[in-house]
Amino acid sequence: METYKSGNRIILHIDVNSAFLSWEATYRLQHGASLDLREVPSVVGGNEESRHGIVLAKSIPAKKYGIQTGEVLWQARNKCPNLIIVPPDYSLYMKCSTALTDLLYEYSPLLERYSIDECFLDITESLREKSPLDIAREISNKVKSVLGFTVNIGISVNKLLAKMASDFEKPDKVHTLFPDEVPKKLWPLPVRDLFMVGRRTAPKLYRLNIFSIGQLAHADPEFLTAHFKSFGNLLWRYANGIDNSPVNPFSAVAKGIGNSTTTPFNVDTEREALLFLLSLVETASSRLRSARLLAQVVSVSIRKTDLSFFSHQRKLLTPTDNTEVLFKTARALFREFWDGTPLRHLGVAFSSLCNDRFCQTSIFEDERIYKKKSLDSSIDAIRLNHGNTSVVRGSFINSGIPPLTGGIIDDYPGMRSQL
DNA sequence: TCTGGGGTCCTAGGACCC
DNA sequence: TCTGGGGTCCTAGGACCC
Numbered sequence: 001m002e003t004y005k006s007g008n009r010i011i012l013h014i015d016v017n018s019a020f021l022s023w024e025a026t027y028r029l030q031h032g033a034s035l036d037l038r039e040v041p042s043v044v045g046g047n048e049e050s051r052h053g054i055v056l057a058k059s060i061p062a063k064k065y066g067i068q069t070g071e072v073l074w075q076a077r078n079k080c081p082n083l084i085i086v087p088p089d090y091s092l093y094m095k096c097s098t099a100l101t102d103l104l105y106e107y108s109p110l111l112e113r114y115s116i117d118e119c120f121l122d123i124t125e126s127l128r129e130k131s132p133l134d135i136a137r138e139i140s141n142k143v144k145s146v147l148g149f150t151v152n153i154g155i156s157v158n159k160l161l162a163k164m165a166s167d168f169e170k171p172d173k174v175h176t177l178f179p180d181e182v183p184k185k186l187w188p189l190p191v192r193d194l195f196m197v198g199r200r201t202a203p204k205l206y207r208l209n210i211f212s213i214g215q216l217a218h219a220d221p222e223f224l225t226a227h228f229k230s231f232g233n234l235l236w237r238y239a240n241g242i243d244n245s246p247v248n249p250f251s252a253v254a255k256g257i258g259n260s261t262t263t264p265f266n267v268d269t270e271r272e273a274l275l276f277l278l279s280l281v282e283t284a285s286s287r288l289r290s291a292r293l294l295a296q297v298v299s300v301s302i303r304k305t306d307l308s309f310f311s312h313q314r315k316l317l318t319p320t321d322n323t324e325v326l327f328k329t330a331r332a333l334f335r336e337f338w339d340g341t342p343l344r345h346l347g348v349a350f351s352s353l354c355n356d357r358f359c360q361t362s363i364f365e366d367e368r369i370y371k372k373k374s375l376d377s378s379i380d381a382i383r384l385n386h387g388n389t390s391v392v393r394g395s396f397i398n399s400g401i402p403p404l405t406g407g408i409i410d411d412y413p414g415m416r417s418q419l
Numbered sequence: 420t421c422t423g424g425g426g427t428c429c430t431a432g433g434a435c436c437c
Numbered sequence: 438t439c440t441g442g443g444g445t446c447c448t449a450g451g452a453c454c455c
Contacts, residue, residue, distance in 0.1 A: 019455090046423060054423055069455090072422065115426090115455045198453050231429080231452080260424060299448095307422070313448065347424090406424080 010132045011247060012121040013154040013162035014104065014139065016096075017171035019117030020044040020057035023096040024086055026148040041065055042084035045073045050264040051344070056088055060171065093117075099147055107139060112247045120159050122247040136174045144172070160243035161186075163195055182241045187214030194238055201228075201235075213239050254291065258299075259284040259406030260347025266305055268342040274331055275396060279405040280348040281327040282393075286380055288350055292357070294319035295350030298329040302338065303345030311347075312337045319354055322372050323379075326350065 016022060021044050025037035041062040046052030053073040065080040077083055097116045104111055110122035123135055130138075136153040143151050150172035154165025157179060164186060165177035177185055192202040194213050208227065210216050216224075217239035224232030237243065259280040267273045277300065288295060299313030312333045320326065330348050382391050388404050396403040 052423060056423075070422070074420095118455075196453060200452060229430080255427070258425075262423060297447095303422095305421095309450085311449065315447070345423090349426090 008157040009122055009124045010127060011156060011159055011162045012123055012132070012136055012139070013114075013159065013166040014100070014119045014121060015152045015154070015163075015166040016100065016117035017150045017152060018057050018059060019096075020088060020093055021059050022149040023093050024057075024089070025059075026096075027089075027092055030148065037084065037086065040084060041067075041080045041082065042086065043067065043073075043076060044088050045076075045085045046088065048073055051262050096147070096149070100143065100151075103143060103146065104139065107135060109249065110247050111249055112251050114251075118163075120162065120247045133174065133176065140172065140174055156241075158241070158243040159245055159247065160195060160238055161241050164193075167193070177241075179241055182217075183214070186241065187212060187217060187239075189213050191216050191239075194235070196234065196238060201231075204228075254293065254353060256349055256351035256353065257284055257287050257291070257293070257295070258347060258349030259287075260301065260345065260349075261405045262303075262345045263343065266342040266344055267346070268340075270335070270338075272399070272401065273334065273338065273343060273346065275399055275401045276346045276405065277330050277334060277348060278327050278393070279396070279401060279403055280346065281323060281330055283404045283406040284348050284350060285321060285323045285326050285376070286383070288321045288353075289376060289380060292355065293353045294321050294356050295326070296320075296352035296354070297350065298326055298333065299349045299351070300330050300333040300337075301345075301347040301349070302334075302343050305342050305344050307344075310337065313351075315352070319352070321356065321376070322369065323376055324372055 018038070021037060021042065024044055029036060038059050039061065040059065041064075042059045043055045043062055044057040045055055055067060055069050055071045055073065055076050058067050058069060058076075062076075062080060062083060065076075065083075067076045067079055067083070073085060077085075093116060097113075101111060101113055101119060104119055104121055108121050108123045108126045110125075112120040114120055123132065126135070132155045136155055140151055140153055143149065152166045152168075152170050152172070153174045154162040154167070155174065155176045155178075156162040156165055161177045161179070161182070165175040168175040168177075168185070189212065191197055191205050191210055191213050194216065197205065204227070205211075205216065208219075208223075210219060216235060219236065219239075221233055221236045224236050226232070228235065261276065261280065263276060267276060295316075296319040297313055297315050299311055301309065301311035303309050314329060314333055316325075316329065326348075379391050392403040
């Protein structure tokens with residue numbers, strides 16, 4: 001039986017089951033642990049003392065207690081008193097993610113890394129005598145035997161349907177969702193399950209008497225456009241399984257680089273706020289330089305203790321990767337819009353990026369910029385060779401504020417909210 | 420004693436230009 | 438002396454993803 005037609009592309013969506021938790025469990029088993037975290041109620045969670053205490057990933061037994069990703073840890077513990085909580089190890093997760101993509105490249109070069117634990121793979125040209133289901137099962141078995149963790153794989157003719165398919169029953173399952181299966185497999189699902197229907201859009205759809213994906217698919221596109229603008233049309237197309245976006249192996253080119261942090265304590269003085277901003281700029285600008293990028297837009301964001309969020313941004317005359325220039329811009333922005341109320345979160349982001357070899361530099365750049373550049377690159381090199389704490393700005397000493405804030409993860413694609 | 424940190428994309432309004 | 442229309446750029450905010 002052929003549920004796919006020749007002429008269609010065949011796309012797989014590979015999704016690691018409970019990624020952080022599976023990777024943590026696999027690593028621990030390989031290093032002598034006797035307990036498999038996946039088999040007991042457990043979560044990967046942040047540090048509660050520094051106000052990072054939320055659930056980052058949960059085991060399936062933990063899910064049965066109603067524990068949800070993003071939930072605060074004390075709530076999770078209330079739901080399950082003997083919950084095991086382990087801290088995250090992002091460098092391990094990056095290694096596991098890379099090991100997965102290396103394995104997938106054996107099946108097709110048309111691989112798009114969608115997030116740390118999700119990939120799209122276009123296997124149209126790799127099919128030959130095998131069926132898509134055969135290849136998916138082969139990949140699934142190989143990942144399990146070679147890497148030790150399980151994946152869900154969705155198969156269809158486009159990325160949207162493949163992604164929806166991989167979200168069906170878990171873990172360690174392969175599902176198809178070909179266009180002729182859409183009415184039976186996709187349309188009965190709650191509309192909230194559709195990709196791009198989030199916590200704000202779902203209630204708006206309910207008010208329009210749309211509760212299932214099928215009801216959305218059968219709604220009048222013009223009616224949806226009237227309520228949601230162009231987003232309404234996107235929703236209608238997704239509900240009908242329509243998506244023409246290609247698997248893009250080059251999607252990893254960064255459009256923005258940012259660092260943000262929830263501060264361990266409320267920040268209510270400018271001095272402390274600026275130190276946090278500086279420590280964020282230090283890591284974000286060093287990521288910029290190691291990716292050989294310059295930024296032309298600097299933005300600063302804050303979150304107040306009531307969780308309200310504000311941001312300000314400014315475009316520079318000349319793109320730069322210089323820590324001092326970027327920090328001074330961030331400082332000016334912050335001073336312009338902070339009203340002195342206590343903050344629980346600060347962020348810095350750089351965008352309008354361009355390659356440092358092809359960027360237009362200003363004719364007003366003077367010689368001092370070369371000294372600044374060489375200072376930045378010297379500090380980067382020392383930190384690389386001797387650790388991040390080997391060179392630290394004096395203003396941080398005895399401040400209680402870390403001199404560098406935010407992870408330095410290179411060559412890692414960001415997430416896109418659309419396919 | 421509230422909810423992390425990394426992203427992308429879209430929209431609306433204002434400034435400014437011709 | 439009273440005002441059109443089209444276009445681009447910039448900025449803030451809000452939605453979504455994992």
